[in-house]
Amino acid sequence: MAIQMFEKPLGMRDDFPFIAKKKSALRSKGTAIMEQAGYDMLQTPTLEYYETIGKISAIPDNALFKLLDSQGETLVLRPDMTSPIARVAASKLLKEKMPVRLGYYSNVFRAQKREGGRPAEFEQMGVELIGDDSLYADAEVIILASTILKELNVESGRVVIGNTQLLHLILQDFGLDSGQIEAIREALVSKNNVGFDELADYMDMDPAKTGAFKKLMATSSLEDWRPYIDSANAQQTALYEDMLKLEQIIARNGLSEAITYDLSFISHMTYYTGLVFEFYGAGSGFPLGNGGRYDGLMQQFGMQVGATGFGLRIDRLLEAATGSAEDDRHTLILFDEQSEEQAHQEAQELRAQGARATLQYGPAVRDTKSFCALFSEVRNLGGALNG
């Protein structure tokens, strides 16, 4: 079937003025908060090499938009922001300034197989804190993201926090081999409780342990995590101690109500190596964003430093952010040949006061009545009206 004139490629959207306006409000609020927290905003190219960013980004190959440049190299439309920023941070320019705090508001591209709530191009805003492997860095980004959600009036905002590294150690303690851990991981990523229970029964584990194992997916506080921690294992106890400290910092910032600590929570993004988290809010059926610690990703760019960050999806924030009452006063000034000079003067006065004013040559409007309905105030400075 021939493509109709109005059609767009699968998953592509037009932002009509009222959406564009909402987005720019989100953007200015969000970036202001990030900048206040000491993050410098940056922009990276839309196109990257498939060999580097394409492969490192942890986005499945069939979700990448690929094209060839004139040299025959395969390029991708950037599928995420974390890997390009990691690339930038690993450059000489920023290497000496560690830890660096970088923020972004950019569009990313992921090819979709079906439509409906799945745009193939969407904007993300977020931060990356690179060169600090302490828990204080993790706490900083979680608090920052929560602040943004709160400032955007997201209702019942919630953060779920897990720890990939600790979970891995605990799974090993259950006597699982790497193949079994991989199967368990898959069930956990898709939150398949049924599959998880089936695996637990099938993996001939010590029957005394099976019960505890099955409860892994029901943990919702650090207290629930405690029985899984082997007190003789220094690495586990250290990681758990860190979690407790993190909890205290979060509590001191008045956020503990909105946090769930789920030991079984892991991300589909495979580059996260430590703490992982995801954000939710009423109004959107999909998570608002996610983040975590990705020290392993920095290694791929040849740097042995810690890094953590988050990204929030603008399309979903638009659904969840209730927004504040905005000033939508908008004056229309209709003029004709005689009143043209006066119209300009009035418009300038209004604009100088910070108001919105549209100047329109009256006779050029076909249907004046419906055109005027678009404005909160109309000043007709000239003559007869059409329509």
Added chain:
Amino acid sequence: MDELTIAMPKGRIFEEAYELLLKAGYDLPKEIDDSRKLIVEAPNERIRFILAKPMDVPVYVEHGVADVGIAGKDVLLELDRSVHELLDLGISRCYIATAGLPNTEMNAVTPRIATKYPKIASRFYRGKGEQVEIIELNGSIELAPMIGLADRIVDIVSTGKTLKENGLVEYEEIVDITSRLIANPVSYRLKQERIRELVGKLREQVRT
């Protein structure tokens, strides 16, 4: 108490699932006519039921317009939507199998498979290392081998009666199917209390 929206499949599974909820102690209207109504309210429990086509339940849940839903594992395997699979309800038990005319071999060059479940069928034959052509049909799959459209069918079998009546025999069993309680990932976090309570109550019923 948060309001809970539950997407239910119309038809056979609905009755069994509704029965299960009643047994679990939910105060729901005793008689509901599920033939025409699309939304049924249970105000005493602050629950709202959406009655949908079985194949559509995971779609409503994925988008979060329903917090939880009840869907057959066959539908979940076929649609591959991002929903949480919380509990095996053990109802509407059946399995997916391949079937065909008795004592027949599949065409050696281009074996053709008729099914309502193209993804499940394709995954199964790929797993066996066989290259087949999938023909998607919407019902009465048994017709396909009888009139020579396909060598085999991949379909739900509960008693095997339909196959027998049409002179077909079962060849391989692919996967066991039961109905599952599924949840939207966001609702699972934001309405955690209510959903956990539901899972707990239903789990007790499933055990007995």
